[in-house]
Amino acid sequence: MRRVLIVEDSAPGAHLWSELVSLAGGEAEVARTGAEALAAAAARPPALVVMDLRLPDGSGVDWARRLRGSIGDAPIWACSGLDAHELLDDAWDDPPFAAFVAKPFTAGEVLARLKVALA
Template structure:
């Protein structure tokens, strides 16, 4: 059965969705806060997230961004926010679908069927261990020699993009546009500076990198 996490702080709505999904063959469970949602996604075998944006402890868009830091699992937003800018923000952050409240349970089931067809078959892990350090994508932190390595937000964003594409070339343009924006697509000197900083913090020998490799004139590659 497809395992669905319902993130909804209104207990009656969460309970109704849970009962309906279970009756239609899903394995559903619910949490009421963003913090609990992030823990559940990282530690439970969640396959689809149904997410309310208006949670008591954090905005749902931040949860989408945090999940997208390490997983491509389908995320369906259920929200009372009807404005187009709210929908755009959620979809740009990585949501796969957006349903406004009030909604019909038949519609939710239809959206879940679509999401189920897009499930990634390979198991995605929230952590990645190398011989020298551990990357916690869900927690957004690096552990090396038993201690946390402090990265700046920009350093983390670069590393996260490389780790999510481990073993693959990530072009200079991809890194620049996704980390800094389209206006910085040609500012390759930024990358040289930040990659050098990451190597100093993570590599045993920054001069002979084991994990952060340069593909001359093209981009960078992360090897675990």
Template sequence: MHTPAPDSLEAVLQGRHHGARVLLVEDDPANAEVVAELLRLAGLQVDLADDGLQALHCLASRPYALVLMDVRLPGLDGLDTTRALRALPGTDQLPVVALTAMAFADDRRLCLAAGMDDYLAKPVEPAQLFATVLRWLQDGRRG
């Protein structure tokens, strides 16, 4: 499958989803900075959480169009955070995309079983990030 150029996907995100709020849950400051900047360049509003508890606090305090969730987090990991997120009212349709360096099929199954909807392997490529975010923002619903 051909992945479109990052700039064209970025332009589509800017045009169709400008201002959409995304929660990025990532404990590595360098990874968080890179992904957040890419999302901001695409016109999205990005809130950052560096652990699972902070992510749950953010989710309880405001609505999001999408969550990008690191799997390996200190304390409450991304899998347990997603399970807890799914127990919050109004999050059943919120798309959650795993961000992880664990790129094996079993890891993908664990992410999906925990309630995540999709999976991006690190290091994240801009075109893949934009394509995945665009796919999940298209209709604002998971599943």
């Protein structure tokens, strides 16, 4: 089973992502902060990371860049209610994300994307 690291400080958001990962055939692990994500990735590198952009301990963009060294080629998806242009402005020189999932999203859309990513 392929593991997905969900970096989300909102309990409802983390629960929703965990359910979708499970439905897609993956195993979810939740980190509530960027620091927790670094520790989890170092202990057991994931196949995919879903990263909220606003975390209690800093920017998801900065944490995604720091995670890159621990996860090899695993893609990182940004997930945020922020405008995609705001994300690109912050990450233009060194984009750490393979995909952007805009909140709010439909479960069906994300489930389909997860199934492809975890295949």
